[in-house]
Amino acid sequence: MGDPHRVGIVGLGFISGQYLDTLRGHPAVRVTAVADLDTTRAAAVAAELPGAEAVSVEGLLGRADVDTVLNLTVPAAHAEIAFRAIDAGKNVFGEKPLAVTFADGRAIVDRAAAAGVRVGCAPDTVLGTGTQTARAAIDSGLIGRPLSASAVMVTPGHERWHPNPDFYYTAGGGPLADMGPYYLTALIHLLGPVRAVVGAVSRLRSERVIGSGPRTGERVPVEVDTHVSGVLEHVSGALSTITTSFDGVTTTAVPIEVHGETGTLAVPDPNHFDGETRLFPLDGTGWRTLPAAAGYTGAGRGVGLLDLVAADGQRAPRAGDELALHVLETITAVLRAGEEGRRIELTTTAERPPLVPLTPVAGLTPRTGSAPRESAPQPGAR
Template sequence: MGDSHRVGVIGLGVISRAYLDTLANHPAVSIVALADLDATRSAEAAAKIPGAEAVSVESLLARPDVQTVLNLTIPAAHAEISLAAIDAGKNVYVEKPLAVTLDDGRSIVERAASAGVLVGCAPDTVLGTGTQTARAAIDGGLIGRPMSASAVMVTAGHERWHPHPDFYYAPGGGPLLDMGPYYISALIHLLGPVRAVTGAASRLRAERVIGSGPRAGQRIPVEVDTHVTGVLEHVNGALSTITTSFDGVTTTAAPIEVHGETGTLAVPDPNYFDGEVRLFALGGSEWRVLEPQAGYAESSRGIGLIDLVGADGQRPPRAGGDLALHVLETMTTLLRSAAEGRRIELTTTAERPAPVPLTPAEEWQAQHAYGH
């Protein structure tokens, strides 16, 4: 069966809980070290994982037994930590986005290629049964030739629930860089890469009020646009419209809809792994719910890292660096298009990742790094 793949985790904020729940008991990986700027958080996390040790960031990067670094730091630190891990000869799996600037994202992917190590990046939600079943329906011809899609995310802002929401409203934040990776990754899985974008953006107010936690009532500045909309031109000719907003309240729009010549698909929220995929066929009279046909069933955050480990050099990771870089360029170029008022062609591309066969939970949860 071979040894488990050894992982070191850097960054133990809110999102780390979901990753640790998935990875701590998975046979494919062993979490051997955890680090955070707050030593108390790393100590508390390590105490719950047999064999894991709380260490400094520098010590973790220097450890020869760490094969892959799971980078869960805030977006502004993604590039610094990922590049340091790559320079230490380690694979990297990073929380979305890959980086906050395109130049940093390119550096991560290019330096990893030169070093002969792998890069993976969230979101891995698109590997679940929701997005993957929709992809199987498209690839199976259930809507005919796909012509267009819409993606919509509207919320009142994360400061309503997050106790430390500052980074959402600082450079590198905003609704597009925060939530856009889910929707754009899903659109690329469904329709393929993007060749050009046109965008527009605005912001509702200059400051936000923290709504919960020890800083409740404190005002924080808004330094980025908080409503972003645009058009993505896919290489296959399909057009997607996307709206991401921290300035609304809610929406009745489906998170994603894909329109084809012979049908429309309603795709569940790509921030989640599962959900109903619904089909309305040309000539039909009602929506029909499709049974799950593809994807990691009942999966959770961290499945992308398990997928990367399981690829073992035989195929590209499904949540890989090339896709993450293309998603990052799509987002940053959309923001640049909004600022400059013009259509801009992209310089990167990415292959649609390999589809995920329908994989029951008991199967992917039992998969060993080198034993399947």
């Protein structure tokens, strides 16, 4: 298999622990450097990673023993860190969204292509057995031709549990930019790319109150829309509706439902790697749970980076830049459609990533991921 792929992490906030749970000890990668604005936190993380060193961002980008930068900064810094990493000749795998603006996302992809480096982006939750089993069911014809889907995410807002929720309510935040990537990426895996969108947006209040941590009771200004609904026209002809909200309390809706001519699928939460995929066939009398048929088993955040490493330049990574840019344009287009009250056609597209065979994460190495790039048919294509 060769030497492990060397990773440097920029940003050691809340989500970094979940990435480290996946990457620490995996034979395909080794974390060699970490950087954070909080140098004490960086030193503490490095102390738990054998062979890793806490350094400045500039120092990390200049290290010869960093092949890929894992960018876990807040959304507003995603583009800046990505540009700097690319200019330093590093691959980049970032948290979602790819960037705050579509223009920056486009520039990241173009600059990486010119530099000959690879870019990947979360969410990678859709590579687990939940979404992938649903994808396998659609591809095998269990619901016939897919006609439509619905995706719903309703919460009262992250300030209730997050001690520093400010970035959720500034540019690059809001329910669609924050949580939408999970649902939109899943819908594209299931139904293919999006051709055009319409949208509607609203904002419940101008401030949020922090509910936990040392800043409890502090008020945070809201600069983005906090309830977003959109209709997506897929290239395949299928129609999807999506609702994401930081203004409600909860919902009884299935996270994603896909309706076909001969059945309906209930798809588990795309913010998780696993969960039950259920089928109600046209002539059936009830729901039945499908056994896990595809996806990375035992997956956690960071599996998308492992998939990028396993691709080894021989195929497109399943959590790659083309898909991330298409998702980002879909997000920004729905928001703009809501503000302008019109239908917007997208300028990007993305192939459905190849289905993930039922594969344990521990076995995800370059040796098992060097197959030529595959091309998957679009569901319900006309």
